Amino acid sequence: MLKIALRVLLLLAVIVGVFVLWLAWPDTAKLPVEAVAGTRPDITAPRTQTFPTIKVADAIGWPAGKTPVAAAGLKVAAFAEGLDHPRWLYRLPNGDVLVAETNSPPREGGGIQGWVMNLLMGKAGAGIPSANRITLLRDANGDGVAEQRSVFMTGLNSPFGMALMDGQLYIANTDALVRVPYRDGQTRIDAKPETLVKLNPAGNHWARNVIAARDGKSLFVSVGSSSNIAENGMAAEKYRANILQVTPDGGWRIFAAGLRNPVGMALNPVTGNLWTVVNERDMLGSDLAPDYLTQVEFGDHFGWPWYYWGGYRDDRVEPRNPALQEYSKRPDYALGPHVAALGLTFAGDVKLGDRWASGAFVGEHGSWNRKPVSGYKVVYVPFAGNGYPEKAVKPVDVLTGFLDTDGKAMGRPVGVIGDKTGALLVADDVGNKVWRVSVGN
Template identity: 90%
Template structure:
């Protein structure tokens, strides 16, 4: 403060001025100390799981009290890639080998009627948004090997001689926008871009499509969850399209979540309706061969602690609401979400099967499509991409959920490991599984997005056949 300003304040004004300055300095210092304390607490004491993953899995998971995080626990496996000659580890009685290598971030798979396999080489569109959440997401994507630009391409893989290796490869489609799910219906191939469901005519045996895609339904893009999936209904008359939320718990308001956190039912003429709601991020979808209804795997919310909330596998019927963002696991209230929606609590559907906290369940395929036999003869295969908000990490494997003859998971059964070994002894990731399907011989194909491979799992002792 200069001399002229001091004279204007006068002798009575100076103490008041200095008092205000002192309070300002103290307030700023307190904010800085609180921020530093929070950062130190984050690095020194991240939330550590008190339960094993298996305790929070099954038809009756252990749902404990939430441990709300302001600054999230961040524990994600650093991607190092596969050393030459190495593979994941298959369960006893199974074997694994590379079906295709040298791909560019392969995320999703689809088998055509002639046995050719389509693989979506894709990734998130450029992410927008700042703040701590945006910074964390960019940090995680880089460390987890997910920060590469999207190839925006679908590649065709063909195993013509039936030896379990795709010896033919061709670029099937380009010019797409973060494509993910693919499905055939009435001679049309539908592709779920991040911002629209599109389609092109398809003839069996085609190795490339040059037709300009026709938009069927526009989808709301942006936010945290970009992947859109599509499957045909059991009766072949409609399609189911999954659209994840744009945020963790609608922290940007529900208007930003319009037609998000939903599974949509779409007719070929372009009209549609919300089929199931309250699903934070439903990605993998498949038709249950017993019930004929769509099932999905869902990524649940973050920052409730390392033991909550469980990702899940569930049947979805028309009109179902699974509670997001207000409730999880069939009615447990998330106190962070305002305004509350008390009327929804009793109508929030409880999922059929918990897969464990933060496993990032993405891929889904049923036995029948996959024919591994024996103890894997009746159930669902789930690709778990792996956690970022849990210590220690969870997921990073493919698991199997046993089903009863009724077409529902066996009560009391826990997930069975099918394909593991994606992590090194030091906790780095050589790969991360995403989409899972059966090939023409019934072997399990697994898309490994950061390993840039598609793995093939088959019964040990068998040989591939045409």
């Protein structure tokens, strides 16, 4: 009897093991990334997963003498090296560049996806403690290299976005929007930051961005969701998956909602309107759902967690919200599935010649849950004269080569801005560099 019982237990263990392996088997993309990009992406049927596909590029850093690859007619070189996880960039009026050396605070919870991310993000170069520092870079002689560097601010809490308005520098910590007085040319700030608005703790998405509104009287602050599809309940998502509008007296309102993780924000130079890039949901397979670039207007709702891409229902979300479906705004431009679009800036701030004269530059940090991987590059979205992306045009590669021939990540692009000459600066948080892309061969 004992032998029979052991055989039964062994058989059950094998069956359970096969079942778990089947559940966790990575979903392979059936479409190229480009098919799920543009103004009319191919939105296929979801392939719901119990466990996420895991396909993250190991972070190895840049070998000596190696650089990313710039598009034809452009060249790339290091603007600054030896940084500590540089994620975000901001140019001051005198041309100095601030770089947020930062990382996620310790993660707690997050369900299956959170557990997987805690396990694997270190392998992707994102598991190191946050430096909690802003560093100032200055290219005084104009040779395209920051020969001067100083610690600008310390004592912050996973700082990310930075914005100057009316003599105050606003910094988006993970848990609060803070500010300090700033005078032009300053190389260090020792003043204790004043808290303007407290923000909800990190959750799955910790990075908070801030930019000044067109009228110079308010700021936009982006706050990502704490989860994939509100699996911990909507109460945990209060004032998340939002872009907030904040005034200098501490007043605020929800400007737009249903944005799972809006990070990069910029003002369109043609219209002056707010645009953002958004990381969409996971575990619907390697072909869904597309990250996107879109204009955002007051009162917009983009559907998260109930809907994606303007009304496609996510059947995993309970309770359902059928009344929202017809009001879920469709984004303007898909960037492809799981590319992790983070950085955003427009031509005008960046001047790289006629080919790149009207459009948006997007830093794609790269997927951790798509097979094969997507992102890991900087792309350009051409815009028409009306201030919207050109129809039937796919993203154009600007800076590639962040993965080596074995698929390992030498770097991962994040923030993108123009420097004082119009060259494109790219923060690389795995390579610990800031790259400068300029005209030339």
